Amino acid sequence: MELPDVRIERTENLVPKRLCIIGAGPAGLAALKIILDTPQYQSGAWVPVAYETRDQVGGVWLPALSTADDLPFSPLYDSLTTNLPHPVMAYTSFPFPPETPVFPPARVVETYLKSYAKMSNLLPHIQLNTSVDTVERLTDGQGQWKVKLSSEQIEVFDFLIVCNGHYRVPRYPEIPGLESWRASNHAMHSAWYRRPTHEYGDKVLVIGAGPSGLDISSEMAENGVTIIHSIRENRSEDLGNIKRRGSVVEFKDNGVVLFEDGTVEEGISFCIIATGYETTFPFLPEPAIIRNTLPPPIPPIPQSLYNSTFHVFPLAKHIFPLGYTNPNIAFLGLLVRVAPFPLLEAQARATVHVFANPSTLDYTREAVDIMSRYANLSSELASEDPLMIAQVWHRFTDYEQFDYRDSLYEFSDASTQEGITGIEGRIVVPDWEKKMYDAKGVLRQFWIYLEKEGLAEVWLRGVGKGGIHEWVELLERMLRDASKNGGESVKEDTLDADKSKL
Structure with missing residues (x-):
């Protein structure tokens, strides 16, 4: 693919703007790559730095040891492969190598991300083994960001891009008796699962019908374990070693579990909870920057920023806090059930466009879009329950993700906007990509x-x-x-x- 056209104007005697990227996983790498493509970086007007807690880039695709006492940095299990064909999931600017398995194992994706960082010359701008501990927004001037690092160093930045990923803090269902099972080491979240082992016993309950729940159930059943697979659909069926059941309503003593249809399973030796992860930002103080609770129903749209652990609200374009009249913070990678890598590139393009040209973000239009989405979701759910809406807010359906990507590139194309400096051109999602995603x-x-x-x-x-x-x-x-x-x-x-x- 041809490199994007840019307008470059050399800046003289200007203090460069500093950009902080939190995390060097897929989102952070995409953000850094797009920043390097901008005329602002190429003229010396922007200086980016990405901070990564771990000793290598890759984020969730970088394996991590599973120990009983510590929360793993990544939930990758040994047999994990992608659930998207790599031509669909790849960055648009960087295809996977020839002859790569169509659904590659995790180690191949890890290598791909490291190659992306190396080939795009991102590594000089990444500080490894360094985490962002706290962030403070300065109230004077332009609302810069004071960042305290794990090294005790304090830096000040003009822009902040949050790319910390959301596959680390386990989400547990609220089911009576589950805490007792966890306390007695008879239940764990799938974040700790790595491979089938006889330590789990011969009859294992798996909760969750997402990719990890399906993979773990299948893998353990192939190794001779009887699997009781709990999914939301209230149905009971036996498929070889896998017995499908509805939702669990109670964990009882002595390996007994009660399901919503009244079915009882006895002799369960262990439970693996594959119910997803919480969105968290431990470095953002509450309530100064974010409120870690459900937002109130709208209207009106709140001025404060909320993190419900399911969604961040309200965000213009699912990226920019609507309450900030100076848009100098962006959240990347919150959307779910999408092809993430190319979408992250599109979000990064929109981010640098708004950072360079804040007047292009129409707050009135964005507020109308948020109100419209809220009303549509309320209608689809037949409910105005804030929790139900939060659970699906960042979830795209059908071709919504592709329309979203196209709209971000159209929005951020500097060639169509007079007096705007930025990356020119746009990328349109091809029809084959939509077909293969389906x-x-x-x-x-x-x-x-x-x-x-x-x-x-x-x-x-x-x-x-x-x-x-x-x-x-x-x-x-x-x-x-x-x-x-x-x-x-x-x-x-x-x-x-x-x-x-x-």
């Missing part, structure tokens, strides 16, 4: 099939060396073959032909 489940099952049959290497051979179109052609071929014979994987003659190439 088909991610079918594609993943077909890819698992190819790997089990020993065919993955043949299908990948040489793909990507000629450009992104080769990945698109491969994904199209996978969809065609997955749909053959009424949905069966592939015909036997195709299998035989492919196997002969090994």
